[in-house]
Amino acid sequence: MSVTQELLDQVDTIARAAGDAIMEIYGREFTIEQKEDKSPLTEADAAAHHLIMDQLALLPLQAPVLSEEDTASFAGADDNGRYWLVDPLDGTKEFIKRNGEFTVNIALIEHGKPVLGVVYAPALNVGYVAAKGLGAFKTEGNTAPVAIRVAEHAADQPWRVVGSRSHAGDSLLQLLDKLGEHELVAMGSSLKLCLVAEGVADAYPRLGPTSLWDTGAAQCVVEQAGGSVVQLNGEPLSYANTREVLNPFFLVLGENDVNWPALFN
Incomplete structure (x- = not known):
C-alpha cells in the first residue's frame, strides 16, 4: 500500500x-x-x-x-x-x-x-x-x-541557527564561531526541525542526545520541504536500526552552499 x-x-x-x-x-x-x-x-x-x-x-x-x-x-x-x-x-x-x-x-x-x-x-x-x-x-x-519550503541562505545575511533556549553548550558555540555572523533562534521539541522546514531558520545543529521518535516525523517534513537531516559525517539520519534508539549528533539544513560537516574537523 x-x-x-x-x-x-x-x-x-x-x-x-x-x-x-x-x-x-x-x-x-x-x-x-x-x-x-x-x-x-x-x-x-x-x-x-x-x-x-x-x-x-x-x-x-x-x-x-x-x-x-x-x-x-x-x-x-x-x-x-x-x-x-x-x-x-x-x-x-x-x-x-x-x-x-x-x-x-x-x-x-x-x-x-x-x-x-x-x-x-x-x-x-x-x-x-x-x-x-x-x-x-x-x-x-x-x-x-x-x-512550505526551506530557505536559501543569502550570502550577505547572518545565519539563523536554531539553538537551545537555556544554554548553547561548548560544541555549538565552537561551531558558531567557525560559521561566522549568526543569530540564534530558540524553540522547544521537534518544532526546532520544523523551523528549518518552513524557512524561518537556516540550520539546526543537534549536538546533544535525542531518540528516534524525537526526529522521525519532523525529518520527513524537512526532507519533503527540500531540506536534509544528516549525521556529522554527511550521511542521512537513519531509522533502520531500532535496537539502538539513540540518534547520533545531526544537522538539519535548508538550502546553502556551506559544507557543514567540514566545520567539525
Whole structure:
C-alpha cells in the first residue's frame, strides 16, 4: 500500500485527537513521575500514547508501532520494512513549564527512511504534515494547509541557527564561531526541525542526545520541504536500526552552499 493523501489526513486527525487529550490535562493539575533515565513522565504522555495506539490499529495500513512509551512491545519492522514511529508527547519538559512548545509526533518509516510525518503542537494549534511525493505543509489554527519550503541562505545575511533556549553548550558555540555572523533562534521539541522546514531558520545543529521518535516525523517534513537531516559525517539520519534508539549528533539544513560537516574537523 502506497502513502496517500488520505492516509496522511488520517494520521493528522489522530495526532490532533491526541493533542486534544493532552490539552485536557494541560489545563488542570497533573501528576509527574520519573522514568528510569530520570526524564519526566506525565498523565498526558500516557493518555496520548493509548489514544494513538488505538487509532493506528484502525488504519488500513497496518504496521508495528515503536512508541516512546512502550518500546518493549516493538519486535521490529514488518516484512515490508515498515513501522510507525511515535512520540506521544515530545517536549514533556516544555509541557511541564507550560510554554506551549511541545508536540505530538507520528511518522511512518519504510526501509529506514521516514516517508510520512505529522508534527502537531496542540497548545499553539500549529501543525506540520508531509509525505513522500506529496510535499510538506503547515497549518495554523483553522486555516487551510500551506505548502512550505526551506530557505536559501543569502550570502550577505547572518545565519539563523536554531539553538537551545537555556544554554548553547561548548560544541555549538565552537561551531558558531567557525560559521561566522549568526543569530540564534530558540524553540522547544521537534518544532526546532520544523523551523528549518518552513524557512524561518537556516540550520539546526543537534549536538546533544535525542531518540528516534524525537526526529522521525519532523525529518520527513524537512526532507519533503527540500531540506536534509544528516549525521556529522554527511550521511542521512537513519531509522533502520531500532535496537539502538539513540540518534547520533545531526544537522538539519535548508538550502546553502556551506559544507557543514567540514566545520567539525
